[in-house]
Amino acid sequence: MSSENSETRFRILQAALDLLESGQGNGVRMTDIARQAGISRQAVYLHFNTRAELLVSATHYLDKLHNTDERLAASRSAPTGVKRLETYIDAWGKYIPEIHGIAKALLAMRDSDDAAAEAWDERMRAMREGCQAAIKALHHDGMLNPDYSQKTATDILWTMLSIRNWEQLTDQCGWTNKKYISEIKLLTRRIFVVNETEEA
Amino acid sequence: MSSENSETRFRILQAALDLLESGQGNGVRMTDIARQAGISRQAVYLHFNTRAELLVSATHYLDKLHNTDERLAASRSAPTGVKRLETYIDAWGKYIPEIHGIAKALLAMRDSDDAAAEAWDERMRAMREGCQAAIKALHHDGMLNPDYSQKTATDILWTMLSIRNWEQLTDQCGWTNKKYISEIKLLTRRIFVVNETEEA
DNA sequence: TTCTCTACTTGACACAGTGTCAACTTTAGG
DNA sequence: CCTAAAGTTGACACTGTGTCAAGTAGAGAA
Numbered sequence: 001m002s003s004e005n006s007e008t009r010f011r012i013l014q015a016a017l018d019l020l021e022s023g024q025g026n027g028v029r030m031t032d033i034a035r036q037a038g039i040s041r042q043a044v045y046l047h048f049n050t051r052a053e054l055l056v057s058a059t060h061y062l063d064k065l066h067n068t069d070e071r072l073a074a075s076r077s078a079p080t081g082v083k084r085l086e087t088y089i090d091a092w093g094k095y096i097p098e099i100h101g102i103a104k105a106l107l108a109m110r111d112s113d114d115a116a117a118e119a120w121d122e123r124m125r126a127m128r129e130g131c132q133a134a135i136k137a138l139h140h141d142g143m144l145n146p147d148y149s150q151k152t153a154t155d156i157l158w159t160m161l162s163i164r165n166w167e168q169l170t171d172q173c174g175w176t177n178k179k180y181i182s183e184i185k186l187l188t189r190r191i192f193v194v195n196e197t198e199e200a
Numbered sequence: 201m202s203s204e205n206s207e208t209r210f211r212i213l214q215a216a217l218d219l220l221e222s223g224q225g226n227g228v229r230m231t232d233i234a235r236q237a238g239i240s241r242q243a244v245y246l247h248f249n250t251r252a253e254l255l256v257s258a259t260h261y262l263d264k265l266h267n268t269d270e271r272l273a274a275s276r277s278a279p280t281g282v283k284r285l286e287t288y289i290d291a292w293g294k295y296i297p298e299i300h301g302i303a304k305a306l307l308a309m310r311d312s313d314d315a316a317a318e319a320w321d322e323r324m325r326a327m328r329e330g331c332q333a334a335i336k337a338l339h340h341d342g343m344l345n346p347d348y349s350q351k352t353a354t355d356i357l358w359t360m361l362s363i364r365n366w367e368q369l370t371d372q373c374g375w376t377n378k379k380y381i382s383e384i385k386l387l388t389r390r391i392f393v394v395n396e397t398e399e400a
Numbered sequence: 401t402t403c404t405c406t407a408c409t410t411g412a413c414a415c416a417g418t419g420t421c422a423a424c425t426t427t428a429g430g
Numbered sequence: 431c432c433t434a435a436a437g438t439t440g441a442c443a444c445t446g447t448g449t450c451a452a453g454t455a456g457a458g459a460a
């Protein structure tokens with residue numbers, strides 16, 4: 001295993017991302033990545049023990065490139081729960097297309113590879129925390145629909161925001177990402193937020 | 201290829217279902233199925249050309265065993281749109297656990313195998329028709345939320361009822377199937393059905 | 401009985417893709 | 431000039447799918 005910051009290492013990661021971006025998902029082989037990076041297949045193994053490890057690293061690398069954490073955390077500064085929910089959906093909705101390629105690959109390996117599964121689950125756990133925080137904020141404002149416990153509301157929001165759903169709505173239903181974002185906002189508002197006008 | 205109704209053929213299908221039922225999904229190999237059926241691996245190929253073909257056949261076989269079509273079509277006789285929506289969700293919610301094992305296998309092959317993808321998509325198309333019919337019935341009753349076109353409403357309902365979502369809610373969120381069904385009913389009612397009391 | 405057809409068995413093999421290993425080359429630094 | 435690190439080349443093991451060929455067992459017909 002080489003040093004953590006060698007140039008070749010980044011070339012490999014970049015090559016992987018380039019190929020995954022085109023949406024091949026699991027169809028991207030080690031050979032392809034090596035060729036794209038301009039090195040031999042074996043050299044890839046000098047930097048990453050397994051394909052799963054490479055994919056996981058690529059995910060982290062991509063996150064750094066995109067400032068993922070900060071972008072998703074930005075919703076924290078929203079003044080109200082409703083705003084916070086909206087901001088979070090917005091950030092997430094813009095984030096999905098960027099990670100879609102690699103998400104697909106990771107997802108496809110989930111069943112057969114523990115490392116991939118772990119990487120994916122960790123990611124989803126982080127996303128869930130964002131959902132939970134938004135729901136909590138709503139509840140704190142007294143705006144959370146009393147039909148739902150915070151847990152149940154989080155479960156539902158988390159599921160609605162899943163990448164699979166985004167895939168289905170954009171790929172199969174032909175929604176634009178813009179439509180996706182605005183519809184989900186509407187939907188979650190209708191589901192989770194008590195109607196102010198009704199209250200008054 | 202042997203006759204379509206040989207006993208061995210059914211033994212193979214049953215063996216496949218038995219193994220898939222335990223939730224291994226894509227982890228079920230031809231060798232495993234053969235052993236479970238008590239025949240040689242090669243004999244399986246005398247009845248099914250490929251693994252995908254076997255899985256597709258197993259799906260059809262399972263449908264026959266369960267009377268799937270009739271059960272899902274039962275919602276058609278519901279008197280109102282709202283009732284129809286509920287009945288459909290009920291039937292679907294009871295259906296999912298039964299097909300979950302094989303669905304998982306088919307889903308995992310979707311990207312790499314055209315036959316599997318086709319089988320899966322056909323299935324989802326059928327499910328979508330049920331969604332569409334329910335939405336149409338709602339609209340006919342004048343109960344469909346005017347925020348939504350029938351297309352958009354169908355897209356959303358179809359996505360919400362996806363097997364992936366069921367998986368996530370039951371597996372990861374720990375919902376019982378009963379909770380799944382009742383929450384989804386509540387959710388869809390809140391989203392799609394105009395509020396009678398508001399109207400009055 | 402023998403002949404033949406069919407379903408099945410046994411065992412070998414091609415192919416793809418991952419991961420391993422060993423020996424060789426190139427290049428930069430001391 | 432020597433060494434060590436990083437990369438190259440080529441071979442190989444392993445898993446799982448799908449193919450092929452030769453052999454066997456049993457049932458029905460001549």
